Amino acid sequence: MMDTFEHRLGLRAGRPNKNGVTCTLRLEPWMFNGAGVVHGGLLASVADEAAWHAIKAGFPERTAMTTSELKIDYLRPVKGSKLIARAVVLKLGRMLCVARVEILDEARKLAAHSTVTYALLRKPAPLQ
Numbered sequence: 476m477m478d479t480f481e482h483r484l485g486l487r488a489g490r491p492n493k494n495g496v497t498c499t500l501r502l503e504p505w506m507f508n509g510a511g512v513v514h515g516g517l518l519a520s521v522a523d524e525a526a527w528h529a530i531k532a533g534f535p536e537r538t539a540m541t542t543s544e545l546k547i548d549y550l551r552p553v554k555g556s557k558l559i560a561r562a563v564v565l566k567l568g569r570m571l572c573v574a575r576v577e578i579l580d581e582a583r584k585l586a587a588h589s590t591v592t593y594a595l596l597r598k599p600a601p602l603q
Contacts, residue, residue: 491532526591529562555581
């Protein structure tokens with residue numbers, strides 16, 4: 476297994492279904508900012524990863540993709556020991572895919588809402 480950001484983050488994805496995917500994250504002390512709430516950048520990363528899990532489930536084989544846009548609204552500060560991210564695919568296109576992600580706090584209250592767009596990366600043409 477590669478030592479990547481995704482693996483270090485520790486987001487756990489459930490089984491994808493027709494409604495998307497639900498992910499969970501056990502919160503660690505380093506994930507909190509000086510105010511004692513989860514860092515906003517971490518919540519954006521969770522939204523990004525949850526969207527990726529939902530989108531990749533829509534393809535029959537491994538497809539290379541990367542984030543091309545991410546918009547997040549922070550609605551309430553997150554405290555506690557875990558959070559939940561529910562991602563739903565809005566569009567699976569040939570070049571772009573869009574997902575909506577809701578991040579819930581431990582009490583299952585909506586803490587952030589995000590829209591994430593992924594660009595599909597085309598395989599380079601073979602050299603002749």
